[in-house]
């Protein structure tokens with residue numbers, strides 16, 4: 244799960260998807276394309292909205308996406324088109340590029356983005372929680388029917 248800062252959206256996506264899949268079967272992680280917050284906890288507003296829905300993300304720590312992640316992961320879900328371009332620019336091979344997908348595309352409604360809630364003063368975190376949750380339910384259903 245990838246966003247820009249790895250403190251707002253992708254920590255939520257990591258926590259939400261982890262909550263829906265068996266850890267011994269599916270490894271879920273998150274990272275940011277930017278390195279501004281490396282080593283820090285998620286934004287308190289992400290921690291709070293996750294907590295509201297029974298998901299604990301406070302022990303996550305921000306890391307920057309690495310090209311080694313193309314080897315490590317089967318799928319790389321990005322929150323917006325800017326993240327998509329940043330990750331595609333790091334890909335060496337066509338196989339790497341094929342792994343990268345906009346998260347909300349799993350809902351089959353075209354190339355919608357999870358908006359960056361960082362500067363949002365209203366209910367942005369609540370909104371992105373539900374967008375991410377819906378997409379993660381779809382991913383988890385697909386994974387859980389694969390053996």
Ligand code: 4NP
Nearest residue numbers: 246247248249250251252361
């Ligand atoms: P995120 O949100 O990409 O969802 O983690 C952001 C957090 C911080 C910044 C940008 C986006 N920032 O520029 O500090």
